[in-house]
Each structure stands twice: as C-alpha cells, then as structure tokens.
Amino acid sequence: MEMDLGQPAGSNWNSNIGGGGNEGPDRDGDITDPPCNTNDRIEPHVDGTQSNVRDTVFGDEGNVDRLKSVELHDGMDFESKEEAFSFYKDYAKSVGFNPIIKASRRSRISGKFIDAKFVCTRYGNKPESAEEPASTSENLTFPVKKKRGRINRSWEKTDCKASMHVKRRPDGRWIICSFIKEHNHELLPDQASYPTGHGDPDIRENDRDALQAGQAKQMYMMAKQFSGSKKPHNQVGHLTNQHECEVHLRLDEGDAQALLDHFLRMQEENPNFFYSLDLNQQHRLRNVFWVDAKSRLDYRHFGDVVFFDIVYIKNEYKLPLVSFIGVNHHFQSLLLGCALVADETKLTYTWLMKVWLKAMGGRSPQVMLTDQDIALKEAIAEVMPDSRHCFCLWHILNKVPEKVNYVIMQDENFRKKLDKCIFRSSTNEQFERRWKKIVDRFGLGANMWLLSLYEDREQWAPTYMRGIFLAGMSKAQRSDGVSSFFDKFMQRRTTLKEFLEQYGDILLEKYEDEAKSDFESWRKQPALKSPSPFGKQMAAVYTHEVFRKFQAEILGAVACHPRKESKDGRVTSFRVQDFQENRDHIVVRNEATADLSCSCHCFEFNGFLCRHVLIVLQVCGAYRIPSQYILKRWTKIAKSRYSMIQEQSVVTSRVQRYNDICWQALKLGDEGSLSKQSYDTALSALEEAIKKCSSLNDSIKYVPILQPSHESHDLAKVDHDIGSTEKEKKHSIPEEGKIQKGAEVISFGRIT
Template identity: 50%
Template sequence: MEFETHEDAYLFYKDYAKSVGFGTAKLSSRRSRASKEFIDAKFSCIRYGSKQQSDDAINPRASPKIGCKASMHVKRRPDGKWYVYSFVKEHNHELLPEQAHFFRSHRNNNTDPVKSDSRIRRKKNNPACKHLSAYHDFSFLDGYMRNQHDKGRRLVLANGDAQILLEFLMRMQEENQKFFYAVDFSEDHVLRNVFWVDAKGIEDYKSFSDVVSFDTTYFVSKYRIPLVVFIGVNHHEQPVLLGCGLVADETVYTYVWLMQSWLVAVGSSTPKVMLTDQNNAIKAAIAAVLPETRHCYCLWHVLDRLPRNLDYWSMWQDTFMKKLFKCIYRSWSEEEFDRRWLKLIDKFHLRDVQWMRSLYEERKFWAPTFMRGVTFAGLSTRNRSESANSLFDRYVQAETSLKDFLEKYGLMLEDRYEEEAKADFDAWHEAPEVKSPSPFEKQMLNVYTHEIFRKFQLEVLGAAACHLTKESEEGTTYSVKDFEDDQKYLVDWNESNSDIYCSCRSFEYRGYLCRHAIVVLQMSGVFTIPINYVLQRWTNAARNRHQISGNLEIVQSNIHRFNDFCRRAIILGEEGSLSQESYDVAMFAMKEAFKECAIKINTIENPAMFEEAAIQPRDPSVQEGNQYGSTSKQIGLEPNIHAGNASGQAEARRDKRSSLNNASKKAKHVTQSGTVGEGSQEGFQQAAAPTPAQAVMAGQFHNTMPGMFQNVIPTEFHNIQGTNMHQNNPPG
C-alpha cells in the first residue's frame, strides 16, 4: 500500500479509524537533516501511550491515554512514495463505530465539504468546476466525499495513452461538432476522469431514455482500460451506446461527476430506470443526481456475486439455487418473498452472512417481486451474455490497450449503425409471416418491429399450451398452467381499468405481454391488446416525437402510414440523387411538404389558433382538399408524416454518415462535441437544460471553455505519468 504524501496516509488511517470506531492522533514525524523533507511519520489511536502528569498538579486534566498500542507507522522511499512500515491493529479498549463521529479527529468530516475544505471552495469559483456545482449542493454526500480530492487519485494510463486520448477526442469533435466530451482535472492538473458520447448516442437517448444500464464491469474486473459505459436498447432490441467514461476510482465524487457530465450531454432529461451493479457509491450518486429515477440492480450482477460471497458454495450449489430461484421468481407477493427468504437463510445457515443481509435489506432494488410497474426492456437478465451490456465484450478484452480500444470504438459504432439500418429497412419493406388466426398476432403485425413481433408471436402461439382456472368466483386472479415449462402462474386481471399482471413478469422484464396474460384476455372475451401494454419503444414509430395514444386501430394506422412513407422516401432519395436537377426538384418538394404537414398538424392540435385564419381568403397557390397535397402528387410520393422531428433526424443521419465516412479514413473513429471540466462550443448549447442554473452554466462554458481547453488540456495530458493500470488507486 502506497501514498503520495504522509498526509494522504493519515487521511487513510482516519477513515479506517472511523469505520472501526476510535479516534486518531499524529503521534510523531521526522524530517531529513539534508533535504528538510518529511521522511517518517507515526499515527495512533488517541488512547495510545500512558498518562504523563505531575502528581502535584492543582487541576489535573483527564487523559484518554490508557496504554493502547494501536498505530500505523509510514516511511518515505527515495522515489518519494510513502509505504506502511508497521501496523498494529489490536486495541485494549472498546471500539465505538456507531459513535465514531463524536471523536475530535472525525468531527470535521461531518460538515459540509464545500464549507470545510478550502481546496473545494477554490474549485467552486473555478469555471472548470461549474459543471458539477451548478446542479447540486455537495451536502448530500456527507461521509462519502471526504477524500475526493486526494492528491494520489488519478486516471492511470499507460505511457503515451494520454496523448492518444487527447488526439482522439479533439479529432472526433472536429469531425462532428455534436460529439460531446468532458475532462475532470484535480487542482494539481492531474487527469482524473474522462467522459464522451457520440451524436448518435445523444439522438438515441431521446427515443430510448426509459431504461439505461450503467455498467462498470470492465473497471471493477481490472481490465487494462478503466472503462465504464452507459448502455440502452433500441426498438429492434439492439444495444445502443449512450456514453463512455474512463475513471480513476469508485468514489461517489467520480460517479457524481460522470453522471452530471452524462446528463449535460444528453440534455438533462433523466431516465425512468437506471440499472447498475450493487455498489454503495453508485447508489449514493444516483440518489443525488437522479432523484426521480428508479434505481435497480441488474439481476445478473446479483447472481454473479453468489459464489464470491458464500462459503462452501460448491457443497450445496444446486439445492441452494433451486430454493433461491423459487424465492426470487415464484413469489407472488412481497409477504411471500419475505417468508421464503427467511426460510432459505435459515435452512442454509446464512443469517450471519453480511452480504445476504444487505441483499435482503435492498430487495426492492433487485427482487422481481418488487418490480411491478417497472419496465426493463430486456436489460435486466439472468446472464450477462443475454444482456445488451455485452455490447463491448467482443471489442474489449482484459489486455486490450487504450489505443486498440479507441480504434475498435469506431468499428463498433459502424457495426451498430449497419445493424440498425438493416433492421429499419426490413421493417419498411417486409412483413413477418403470420402463423395463427389469433387477433392479437394480426394486431401487432405492423405495430411491433420485426424482432419484437417474432418474440411476441411465440407468446401468442404458446397460449395454446396453457390451461386456465379461476382462483375464486368473486376474485380477479387466475391460475394458468403452462404445459411447456410445467409451471403454474398467477395472473391478475382488472377489466375496469385494463390492468393485467402475471407472476412470470414478462411485461416488466421484456416489455410485451406473455402467453399467460393472453389466454386470460381470450377467456375474458377481450381480443385487443390494451394500449397501455403496447410500448412505443418497441414499435416502428419508436423515434416519433408524438406519443402513441388512443386505441390500437389508430396506432396501427399511424404506423402503417409511417412505414409507407419510409419506403417511398428511400425511392425518392434514389431518384432525386441521379442529377442536380432532380435533386433540386425533390428538395423543393420535400420542403413544401414539410411546411404543409406542419400547418396541418398545428391546425389539428391547436384549432383555436386557426379560427380567424379559416375565414380569410386562401392563397390560390394552395389547393383545397389535400394539404399534404398537390406537391406530393407532382412527384408521386408523400413526405414522412414523422415530419415534426424530421429536420433534426435528417441532420442526425447526415452527422452519422459524415462520421462514418471520416472514420473509415481515420482509423475508424466517430465523433461529437468536447469540453474540459466541461463545455464545447456546441456541446453545451445543445445540452443546455431548462433550469436557470443550467442555462447560465451553458452560456458561461460556451464563452470561456474553448480557449481554456486549448491552453490547458494539451499540457496536462503531456505531463501525466505513465504507469500500470489500477496500480495507483488510493486505498479505502
């Protein structure tokens, strides 16, 4: 264990002391006679040594010293690093972890970090720190962020990687001004954390912000690059990359900075659900930065930790897992889950296992029984290989260098774009095969994307293998025997509000109704999927800015028109690109069609605004009867009805094509807009949030940061010392 200074070593010892339950003191220190620098220091329990006081003292003071030997002795090596020379753990008195904050040495840790730490106060007035402080007061992080400015904490990069990273970020921004990145420096200009997201990721988040997975697997598993990623899933159930980070450590400060940077990049709209590993620092950061977001733990993260946290795992693995799965997946009510859990830990003598206790205390973060009303869109699975989180697994291995990763990053984005474009093309030009006379299957044929429809189709076909019985005559709960997996499920159906819930929790975890719910609807005489169980994120209109609503027939009509327009738009693109003249004709027609569509939509949504205009003479150039109209007929094509967001999406597609073309020429990299401590010329304008504080912050960075970036960052990147990965993170 090493430290940058003896003060860092003392801060570490204080943290340890507070967690154990004793006060600390600096016992002694020694300087070099030649250099006058500290070379030796010793810290101890406040009860170290014995009372030394004259017997004839008039007013003797009480002394805490009772001969305790607990201490830590550190020494300085010739290279300047400090190491633990000796450590005495045992105390001769009672330890008080619950009252540790009363010891004088720990009292300052309970004050507001901003007010108590002069270094933080100086940073608060630094424009490069505005990004973090513009949103929240630090007081919520009491007890977590005491050492977030530890001088020993830095982003550990191999030799030359800092320059490669800098060139990558700046090149990406040059190629696409919507590329966003943020850089976090310490007061000593040491690089700590980096975040970036490409333009496609920002655009994807607008449509698929309901569920986001924050994955720290590569960092926690000690990969060569300390990578963390924000992952989502699109309407084709394909993973989408919503942001990347390189981080120095797992402190709350790091995760708060990272999530704040991500929110600025994607426009400060918070996700409905955030999936993460079970980690206290992440938990505190999400509670502070995303208070309205439902925080949940990935199931595969929880299950993956079982062997590491339970002794004698191999002796009773099969029996234990059978009982555990019954508790997790077969508990209908919260009371039933609690009862089965207590029975489980008693049977396997696990009451004293701290990890099992923490799992139970946090059961509402991960247990399926407590997830009613939550939708994970397939992101929370039993195995990592089934999850969208495995997006990077074929591009990143334990020994992948930063240079190799940045080169593969562009290839990965190209693969993602190609797969999504192919799926979109298939959805516009082909229709899946219908395999049954079920009205449910026919209803969703042109509503769901192909991938989701095929999975839903299996549920429709599987309903034939289910047998239904009613639990009670007056109740609304049904028992469904599934002969395919030989299991019995409970389904609760409330016809008055079209609310249906199955104990298999398919809708919560996958986002579409299961066969058990379908057979209950059939037997209840309901032959239409309730609209609240048709998630827009799984439909061909997932990227439409207008929310689908009303009955299913209206949704089917809207999506049918959308698909038809997309097919015709591709033909128009092919014909219009043959010559400059045909291009001009097509562009003029599209612009006119967009204008007419916007007028028509506004007339429908705001009829009062057009009452006066309705009695005025009409422009003779506009034909009556079909406002989409005459222009469309001139070219034999209709514009995309999706036009309200068409200009923005068209721009995004142009950005994407530009990025891909440049990437293939330049080591396959893609781009967007950049920042130091935040702020790019366009990134902050794009991400300016609706609150006054954020708006001010965006303006400040727009005016000041590009110059700062040019003057500061290259120097700091050049000065970063190369070292082995994960070797220099501070203890604790």
C-alpha cells in the same frame, strides 16, 4: 512538499497512499472469513512513475494519546483503508517507529482495493543501491529508471516483522486479520514519525529533489496539454502532504494525447459530439466523459431504462471504462455515453452522473440498472432522486457460487431453495419468510453478502419490482440487450489507444446493424407461426425482433389452461396453469377498462403481454391487444416519427438556433439514410434549404451585437462550448438544462 508517486505497475497492486475517500464494498473480492492466513501472498509495491520509489514514509503530528490506552489486535475494524493506516501511524508514533504501506491489492474483477499490509520501515532486507541521477535539458534531476528500479533509502533494514495486515469485508469496513507487535530493533518514541516534507531524515536530499522534479514535469506536461499555458508557477512548492494529492487517471504514455485527438476528430465530424474533462487541483486528468451525437438523439427515444456497465482496459494498471447502455426497438444495445474514471468512489460517480445528465438535456432515466455497489447507490440517489435504481439480477445470481460456494458444495438443495425464494415468491411477505428460512437452515446469518442483499431487496427481488418497466434488461441470464457494448471488440490485452482506434468502427457496425433492422422491419413481414389474431395484429406493428419474442408467448399459450376463480362486477380473476413452467399464475381482467394484469409481471418487465394474459383474452372472446399494452418504444415508428416538443419562447440565441437545426438535421439523417430514395430526397431538400438561407442572409444586413467579454482565460475557469465560434463564446450562454452542442467542460474539483 508532497510526493506524487502515481500508481504502481500491475493490474492488481496499488498503494493509493493518501486515499481517495471511502469506497463501497468490493463487488468481487470481499473477505468473508476473517481473520486471514498470515501467509497470504502480499507482494511489494513497485512504482512505475518518474519518482520510482518503492516505499513511502509517513508521519503524523497529531495527538496520539488515544493510542496509549488502545492495544491493536486481530479483529479490530475501521471505516476505510485510510483510517486503518492513520490509526497504525498514530500507534507507531506512540511506540517509536515509522510505518509504511508495504503492499495493497485490488480485486482482479472490480479493480477495487481489498487488502493492504502496513509494516515498520525496517521490514525486509537492505535494498540495492540506487543508480546515479541523470540531468535533463530543463536543469531538472531525475533518477535513472530501471524496468523495476528502486531509489535507495537511508534507513537500516533489520528484517523486522512488525506489521498490520487489513482486509475489506463485504460491508465496506476494513478488519485487522493479522497484527505482529514485536520489533527486532530499538524503539525511539521521541524520534518517530517525522512529517513528510518537514525534514524527514529518511529521505535523502537527492531523492527529494528527484521526486519534486518528477512532480513538476508531470504537472507541466498536463497543464501544457490541456491549457496551452506555460510552466506552472510554484506548483510543487505548495504541495504539503501526500494525503492531499488527488487521484488521477493512470494512463500509459501517449494515452492522454490520443484521447484529446480522438475528441477533436469526433467533434470535427459532428459538432454535437460532447465531451467533458475533469482535472484535479494539480491539473492532472482525473475523469473524462464523452458521447457522440447519435447517442444523444437515441437517448430521447430510448432513455427510459439505462444500464451502467464497467469493463477494464488493459494497460499498466487496470483502467475502468464506464458505459451507459440502453436498448433500442430492435432489442439491440445502444451506447449512451462513455467514461474513463480514476477510481470508483461516490465523488467520481457523482461527477459522472451530473455530466452525463448535462449531455442528455437534464432528463433522468426512469430506471437505472447497475451492479450492487454502495458508492453507485449513494451517487444515483443524490443526482437522480426521481430515477428508480435497480440491481441487475443476473449480476447477483452470478455471484452466488463465489459468495456461498461452501454451502452449495455441502447441500445441493441450497440453489433450488434460493431460486424458489427469488422467482416463485408471489408476495413480499412470502419472499421475506422464505429468505429467512434459507438463512436459518444453512447457517448463513453471518454472511455479509447475503445480509447486504436482503437489505437492498427492494432493488433486485422480482416481487418488489412490480410496475417497473425494465425493457427486458434484468433477468436471470444476461440478455443480449444488457451485454457490454464492447464485449465483441474488447480483448484482455486491448490498450486504450487500440480501443480509441476501433471506437469509430464499433459505432459504425452498431449503426449499420440498426439500419439493417429498420429496413427489414419496414419492408418485410415476419413469418407467422400460428393463425393467432394477436400475431396478425402485432406483426404489422412490432419490429421483427420484438415480434419474435412476442410470438414465443403466443405459441406458449397452448401450454396454458385458464380457470375462472372469481368475479366482482366486471372484474374477473383467472388462475392460469402453465404446464411448461409447472406453476400457476393469477390473471385479472377488467372488462370495462380493458385493464389486464398477471402475477408473472411479463408486461412490466418486458413491455409486451405474456402467454397467460393472451389465453385469458382468447377464452373471453377478445381478439385484439388493447392499445395501452402496445408500447411505442417496441414499434416500427419508435423513433422515425418522434415529435420533439419545442419550447414556446422565442429563440434569440444563435447557439440555440444552431442546436435546434442540428437536432432536426440528425432526425433527417436518421430518416434519409433508410433508402436510396429517401437519401436523394433529403439531399435535395438540404441543398434547396441552404440556397434559400444564403439568399435570405445576403439580403439582410445583419450585424451581431457583441457584449464585452469578461471571460477569464485561466485554466481553472474554463467552461465553454468548443464547437462555437469565438464571437459566439463572448455573447451566448446556453440555457441550463438545454442540450449543449459539443460542450467541453474542464472542471477543477467536483461538480456540485
């Protein structure tokens, strides 16, 4: 029998017994100076599910001979928390006692596990007696639940201090920072570690029944909710080991139904709304992804650079909300998809990336921006090998005070040296040389975070990022475009239900901001602050916000002084002294091809020319921006005149025809909503088209040929388009890589 204990209450504490696979190094709670203080605050687990069990006993029937020659000690490290506990269990069996996970702690910011404490089952004092069980109408027995209740155990508490305390290092490995070997009771090697579910003497029969009933009830409710099926057959009887229980979303009561209601409501409003559910083997919701129709269309225009953001919804636990964020032609953030995930592991991220790409037509972004995270790094490399994975520079810089605060406090020059290394290195070699000098000078050779940064330098250091367009989303300071899409609307205590209730209003406000910016860019000319010919040219091309940023470069050119360095044929090099930045930049101009480059890489990062190039063009007598340096994604026509490449093959599937018409209708809605006149024109055209199609269909006696259905209705095999009619489901299969209309994907296991 397997005991599904769920997750404990609180935002930072979690037993996660059985584990969820390897996790990358914690972004916000890394341990850099082991061993730790044994007096660190490690709180007990308090379970908030039906089972309501405080401690969980584990045994292991495996070979423990390796423990007889190995002595645990401070400083030993392991691949994961699960490996550390497994090792401690083997050690416990060889010595003669039963171990439990007493407590574990998550980072308050990232939500990942950062330490855990394993103890002898006789740790602590005798617990309070349990309440009498209560019966239900389904002849199942449940313990009466207090606010922080516990089920009694039959083992005797002797206040034994034997324990092992482990913490996670920045490189992801777990290290023993405190090991207490001595017990204050008799040790019985022959009787230790009875396997859970095989006559464990430390779990009373009533407790076992209560746990089994709680598991059955949870599985029944989840299966009923997502499949409409009846009570699952013999599910609990097949559960054999706690380690095999998969993770699931830790939702508050009513959250799952609120999610499903939200999805159905959104798809009723627009059939191109897409969502996907990922259920574990026990039919419990593990991960969920959704994206609205407009976001799917926006991705076609602005899917070149995507930022992967994670915030946490406040509930009894700490629920990770993932957002895929892009930037439109007004430098406004775009929501390109949302997800709620059970954990932050490679397996989860791999599933999420694959489902997101499926919703977006299978086209990967050119650049994916994320925080530095091993699990994300591995998942993106596997799912999107053609995308350039970069780390947000402002994420990294914000961690500097936390990771090396003791160095900053001792020497104020550290930050200046680090900034010089990052921002003023003109070559890769210069960056590496300066970095090593910093590490040696300040004695940081053992700092795991800095070591990991140097190893990943090609994914964040500006000198390694030449030629990579980032749409202004990776800077020293957090830009408006890269900020969390929900920052304005999410408070510390916002619940999932409250978030879902606000979701439509959030999107509406963002869409109205975009529509307002579209209108102003088309109907109003931006104010010119200089007589520069470059300003006059681009004022008619760029949107207002992009022109505002470009005009700052025009005005900044007056603080630059160019000097010709060398000339080779029609290629000329200039050294531009920037008095505002107090540094020099090298600009190279090819007169024959009109190619330009600057060592500041402004065009590569932001997509418009810098002041250094503008002053060089001016002294060379060029008064127009070359066309290759005007990116369409920053112009007024970035999306309104977007021409979608249609497949040349004959469209025979009704679902495919429906999809194509929906996409064209979305484009019509985008254009038709800009003004009252265009709105009236669009409605008139639609009404006329509907009349013609209706008349045409009435004149054709069309009888669809239906193929016999071999589709299974078993929940484990559901993968269909819920926006289609029942007849469509029987004979139409969307082509792979084609954006599908509102596809609901309920998957068991991981998408591979």
